[in-house]
Amino acid sequence: VEGIAEVDDRPTASKKAIIVGLRVIAALAVLTFLEYLASRELTHATVAVFALAIVKGWLILDYFMHIRNLTGSHGYEDSSDREDPHSSKTPIEATEAEL
Amino acid sequence: VSVDAITLPNDTPAGHLAASIQRGEAPADRLRSAKLGLWFFIASESCLFAAFIAARYVTTGVQRPAELDQGLGLAITSILIASSLTAYLAESFARLHRYDRAQIFLWATVALGSLFLAGVALEFNEGLQHFPPSTAYGTAFFSLVSLHAFHVATGILALAVASNLVRLRRLETLGAWRIEAVVKYWHFVDLAWVVIFPTLYLVS
Numbered sequence: 397v398e399g400i401a402e403v404d405d406r407p408t409a410s411k412k413a414i415i416v417g418l419r420v421i422a423a424l425a426v427l428t429f430l431e432y433l434a435s436r437e438l439t440h441a442t443v444a445v446f447a448l449a450i451v452k453g454w455l456i457l458d459y460f461m462h463i464r465n466l467t468g469s470h471g472y473e474d475s476s477d478r479e480d481p482h483s484s485k486t487p488i489e490a491t492e493a494e495l
Numbered sequence: 496v497s498v499d500a501i502t503l504p505n506d507t508p509a510g511h512l513a514a515s516i517q518r519g520e521a522p523a524d525r526l527r528s529a530k531l532g533l534w535f536f537i538a539s540e541s542c543l544f545a546a547f548i549a550a551r552y553v554t555t556g557v558q559r560p561a562e563l564d565q566g567l568g569l570a571i572t573s574i575l576i577a578s579s580l581t582a583y584l585a586e587s588f589a590r591l592h593r594y595d596r597a598q599i600f601l602w603a604t605v606a607l608g609s610l611f612l613a614g615v616a617l618e619f620n621e622g623l624q625h626f627p628p629s630t631a632y633g634t635a636f637f638s639l640v641s642l643h644a645f646h647v648a649t650g651i652l653a654l655a656v657a658s659n660l661v662r663l664r665r666l667e668t669l670g671a672w673r674i675e676a677v678v679k680y681w682h683f684v685d686l687a688w689v690v691i692f693p694t695l696y697l698v699s
Contacts, residue, residue, distance in 0.1 A: 410588065414584065421579065431693060432565065437604050446698075
């Protein structure tokens with residue numbers, strides 16, 4: 397049973413990360429091209445290009461910079477706090493256990 | 496005055512943290528403080544970019560010269576966006592402790608960042624002929640793009656250092672955080688360009 401618990405789930409996690417990254421980058425590319433088209437086709441393009449820029453900015457902040465992790469139960473929490481991907485303990489918990 | 500000479504009261508959060516760092520304890524607290532510090536740094540840098548962007552609208556409104564090469568602007572923007580993907584993948588693989596792959600994506604990000612800087616150099620060459628810094632738009636363009644290019648250059652340097660840390664396997668104490676910090680900074684540089692690109696090239 398312990399052997400099953402120690403199965404390496406990193407390939408699945410890698411694939412998931414790649415898929416998320418590709419989706420976000422595709423959205424950013426499409427929005428950038430729409431900005432460019434709006435600038436060329438519209439007489440007053442300022443509002444349109446900035447609306448698109450805000451969406452792009454949010455995609456980067458949310459998916460790439462993980463801004464939502466700023467509001468955790470400890471004031472700041474992040475999935476990367478887990479140093480060992482196979483451990484259920486965060487470094488905070490691990491340090492407390494060591495002490 | 497040396498740093499060692501500064502003492503903080505132990506009953507304050509800063510004093511408690513300083514004491515724990517001196518004792519070499521509480522790495523988790525240090526990690527959390529470092530992450531929060533990075534966000535404060537990003538917020539302060541955002542204010543700097545906001546001031547330069549505001550100056551562009553105050554001095555020239557939404558006017559832009561007809562000679563501005565929007566195609567080149569779009570090309571360098573695409574390069575920077577692509578570099579965000581490689582940076583994101585480097586961070587993701589580092590979190591999974593796959594440092595060999597993380598290193599490959601860090602170097603890919605360095606390459607794309609350098610390509611972006613080359614594109615900026617081309618844009619500067621064209622800009623000097625059509626809208627020199629002595630014009631109102633030229634002032635806004637060269638100051639804003641130079642400020643951003645400086646951040647890209649420092650980002651490239653930081654990515655190279657992070658990649659070297661991976662190569663030397665010096666990530667034991669703080670794990671993937673060092674890579675995450677550099678990559679977050681790189682995403683911030685990308686985010687700044689998301690606003691600069693329409694400000695200089697697209698508004699009308």
